Amino acid sequence: MTVFVVSAPSGAGKTTLNRRLLKECPQLEMSISHTTRPPRKGEKEGDHYHFVSRAEFEAMVQNKAFIEWAEVHGNLYGTSIEELQRIEKAGKNPLLEIDVQGWRKARPLLRNAFSIFILPPSLKDLWHRLESRGSDNLSHRWLRFQNAMDEIKNAKDYDVFLVNRDLETAFGELKTLVLSDKPEHRAQQEGLLLCEKLNEEFKTADWIKGLKQQLGG
Numbered sequence: 387m388t389v390f391v392v393s394a395p396s397g398a399g400k401t402t403l404n405r406r407l408l409k410e411c412p413q414l415e416m417s418i419s420h421t422t423r424p425p426r427k428g429e430k431e432g433d434h435y436h437f438v439s440r441a442e443f444e445a446m447v448q449n450k451a452f453i454e455w456a457e458v459h460g461n462l463y464g465t466s467i468e469e470l471q472r473i474e475k476a477g478k479n480p481l482l483e484i485d486v487q488g489w490r491k492a493r494p495l496l497r498n499a500f501s502i503f504i505l506p507p508s509l510k511d512l513w514h515r516l517e518s519r520g521s522d523n524l525s526h527r528w529l530r531f532q533n534a535m536d537e538i539k540n541a542k543d544y545d546v547f548l549v550n551r552d553l554e555t556a557f558g559e560l561k562t563l564v565l566s567d568k569p570e571h572r573a574q575q576e577g578l579l580l581c582e583k584l585n586e587e588f589k590t591a592d593w594i595k596g597l598k599q600q601l602g603g
């Protein structure tokens with residue numbers, strides 16, 4: 387069994403890519419996480435997440451039921467050991483959609499994992515993708531943008547950094563990795579350099595300074 391880990395800042399296209407991947411790769415199965423976040427419209431118990439109370443989640447932490455867990459945007463999220471065992475028993479490879487903190491915790495425990503970090507090609511691109519999500523107002527979008535930058539800043543120790551310049555190419559690369567028996571570890575240099583470049587742009591770009599001013603500091 388290979389555990390595939392996919393992390394990405396929100397707005398990098400992770401959900402779209404993973405959904406398609408699951409459709410086209412029957413040997414892959416989504417690992418359903420536990421979360422204390424309330425269900426969004428259309429989300430079903432056991433389908434998107436196992437929705438639990440904070441007390442239930444904390445009891446699971448005490449019982450060492452999770453391979454990793456993290457707090458994301460004020461809610462708790464975790465991958466249970468039982469879920470990974472269920473997928474393994476079914477003879478499939480789990481796909482974990484977890485954040486950077488989660489991967490940091492799971493990495494020493496998952497020797498058979500292959501990890502992929504999806505990056506946007508530029509900050510403008512990321513900002514526009516968050517913008518096109520419609521209902522968000524400017525301060526919400528800014529918050530998501532800052533969170534995305536936090537993920538990018540801390541993205542280390544991934545086997546592959548995949549840049550989502552266009553969806554078809556990124557999907558093709560992702561599928562090749564998932565379908566290969568022993569996915570190829572690529573040089574991380576290019577991905578890490580892009581992370582650095584995006585971080586630098588976040589600190590110095592005029593359009594970002596303008597946004598900060600607009601948001602009052």
Ligand code: 5GP
Pocket residue numbers: 396419420423454455456458463464465483484485487488489
């Ligand atoms: P959302 O609430 O939008 O479904 O997910 C928010 C974030 O939580 C995403 O970045 C997602 O990758 C992360 N996440 C979902 N499940 C888990 C999990 O089991 N563990 C960790 N560490 N992060 C998770």
